[in-house]
Amino acid sequence: DIQMTQSPSSLSASVGDRVTITCRASQMIMTYLNWYQQKPGKAPQLLIYAASYLQSGVPSRFSGSAFRTDFTLTISSLQPEDFATYYCQQSYSSPWTFGQGTKVEIK
């Protein structure tokens, strides 16, 4: 199975901050990497697919990038509604696997 490792596991930030979350794959997965946002008690929502493509309806302050086996989710200016847990997920090889999550909390 492909292991996905996110860092950090949690972070505290203020509204307006630039936030970066990293995900590393245990092997090459090209750009088969998706990012999700999950709020308490809700299903995850797809933010970014294929490493850098913004899902329809997702604000442009979210962006994704890739370099070899390292992937980054960036929130350019954190908004109150962005406090949530974020997951990366590889869609290169079954079984599809997720990172352990990064919880973004209010500072």
Place this chain on the structure above:
Amino acid sequence: QVQLQQWGAGLLKPSETLSLTCSVYDGSFSGYFWSWIRQAPGKGLEWIGEIDHSSSTNNNPSFNYNPSLKTRVTISADASKSQFSLNLTSVTAADSAVYYCARRGSGWHTWGQGTLVTVSS
């Protein structure tokens, strides 16, 4: 816009079989992958398996299961009803989780509301 509505028993005893069904509204059932994903309390996401209805030959959909659960999982579908189902046999407390159905394209872009399943004697 497609919506997924899921249902099933929320409280099971050890060794029983978990059964959940997901119905697809306002969207095509054919042409997509239909998945089940779970999340144990306070934990991350785990993909359980999926049925592949993406091919035009929908009379013979294919299945793909997580090897960690493969011996206990069966996913089935009734395309005429736009429904797909999950059966997980011989459940234990470790199977207690919120179970989600979801549609996969480039990522899982449509999700059901989730069903909390608790396994307890």
